[in-house]
Amino acid sequence: MPLGRGAGALAALQIFVSAKNALLVKTLIDLAGELGYRVAAEGIETAEVLEQIKAWGCAEAQGFYLARPMASSDFERWYAEAR
Secondary structure: OOOEEOOOOOOOOOOOOOHHHHHHHHHHHHHHHHOOEEOEEOOOOOHHHHHHHHHOOOOEEOOOOOOOOOOHHHHHHHHHHHO
């Protein structure tokens, strides 16, 4: 089975609001991984959340903590510098 990317509606779920939310997010990341999907986390706004989702196995992340929306020319420069 080729690797793919799944989509979900968990972008607005705040994982640090409760242990229950954190367990739900971690479980979904684990399940997606077991099914062969790469998990992308959206809405990363703090270093704490980034470190937690990385520890749980997220392969990709996006959000204001990493970069604000930008023009394509600015993105090319940002991407070159971030590598």
